[in-house]
Amino acid sequence: MYLAKIYVTLKPSVLDPQGVAVGAALRHMGYKEVAGLRQGKYLELRLEDKGLSVEKAKARVEQMCAKLLANTQIERYEFSLTKERRSPRP
Amino acid sequence: MRFAVLEFPGSNCDHDCVYTLGTVLKQRVSLVWHEKTELPAGTDCVVVPGGFSYGDYLRCGAVARFSPIMQAVFSHARRGGLVWGICNGFQILTESHLVPGVLLRNKGLRFLCQDVHLRVEPSDTPFTGSVLPGVVLKLPIAHGEGNYFCESDTLKRLQDKRQIVFRYCAPDGALGEAFNPNGSLAHIAGVINAQGNVLGMMPHPERAAEAVLGGTDGRILFESALEALATP
Numbered sequence: 001m002y003l004a005k006i007y008v009t010l011k012p013s014v015l016d017p018q019g020v021a022v023g024a025a026l027r028h029m030g031y032k033e034v035a036g037l038r039q040g041k042y043l044e045l046r047l048e049d050k051g052l053s054v055e056k057a058k059a060r061v062e063q064m065c066a067k068l069l070a071n072t073q074i075e076r077y078e079f080s081l082t083k084e085r086r087s088p089r090p
Numbered sequence: 091m092r093f094a095v096l097e098f099p100g101s102n103c104d105h106d107c108v109y110t111l112g113t114v115l116k117q118r119v120s121l122v123w124h125e126k127t128e129l130p131a132g133t134d135c136v137v138v139p140g141g142f143s144y145g146d147y148l149r150c151g152a153v154a155r156f157s158p159i160m161q162a163v164f165s166h167a168r169r170g171g172l173v174w175g176i177c178n179g180f181q182i183l184t185e186s187h188l189v190p191g192v193l194l195r196n197k198g199l200r201f202l203c204q205d206v207h208l209r210v211e212p213s214d215t216p217f218t219g220s221v222l223p224g225v226v227l228k229l230p231i232a233h234g235e236g237n238y239f240c241e242s243d244t245l246k247r248l249q250d251k252r253q254i255v256f257r258y259c260a261p262d263g264a265l266g267e268a269f270n271p272n273g274s275l276a277h278i279a280g281v282i283n284a285q286g287n288v289l290g291m292m293p294h295p296e297r298a299a300e301a302v303l304g305g306t307d308g309r310i311l312f313e314s315a316l317e318a319l320a321t322p
Contacts, residue, residue: 068148071192
């Protein structure tokens with residue numbers, strides 16, 4: 001199994017009112033050092049690895065990001081892809 | 091004229107549109123489930139209604155854009171057929187790249203449910219043919235993500251090509267941040283594609299088509315579309 005860890009973030013030029021509100025909340029809580037906060041998304045995507053090379057898997061994840069997971073007009077994405085071992089025994 | 095109103099899981103203005111088109115305006119109208127792959131034969135105008143398609147998961151409209159019926163909508167639009175996205179329908183059309191831009195979370199973060207004033211901009215569209223530019227309409231909005239945004243080169247193109255159809259304004263038509271409910275760039279409430287047949291707008295004309303519902307300004311837009319369809 002492959003595991004892709006995908007981060008989707010707003011481009012710096014796009015206003016993030018939620019991030020601003022959460023950052024302001026932290027400052028109100030006394031964390032005066034908070035200078036900014038941008039909110040994004042983290043996705044974990046698992047892919048069957050049978051017959052899928054790492055390169056091919058990366059290309060597929062890239063496509064999924066560009067087509068659906070991020071809106072590239074306002075968002076950026078990056079991801080890492082690792083091969084997962086069998087899930088550990090409970 | 092024949093209208094097709096799309097229905098996605100989570101649409102909630104679909105029946106309002108059917109009522110306005112069928113009962114108030116006496117047009118032929120069908121509800122079309124999103125899993126269908128074809129529009130009813132002879133469809134003149136597709137309405138993509140408001141609501142919360144797919145629960146707004148991931149991004150508003152992002153999942154609905156991949157519903158099977160959308161391929162038929164893309165073909166209809168390519169042939170020059172009218173497509174009208176209202177509220178979540180506008181979000182679906184931006185995610186589909188049928189109209190430029192995106193709709194972000196409202197600047198004030200709150201879901202807004204209120205009447206707004208809209209200035210009809212100088213733009214030659216089938217949806218506003220019966221309205222003179224500068225006329226102010228009063229229509230309701232109901233959205234959490236209506237904050238229109240696009241890159242500066244896109245905004246310039248929209249302005250140069252007169253693709254901005256509606257702007258939020260004061261009752262007298264003046265623009266100002268106080269009258270921009272959601273922080274939209276350049277006060278934009280509705281835009282049309284370059285070809286001039288696909289309109290996206292956040293306000294709800296279908297909720298303002300009868301006096302008993304508090305206003306009839308929305309009806310003017312439906313009547314314009316009917317007139318445009320009647321004149322080949």
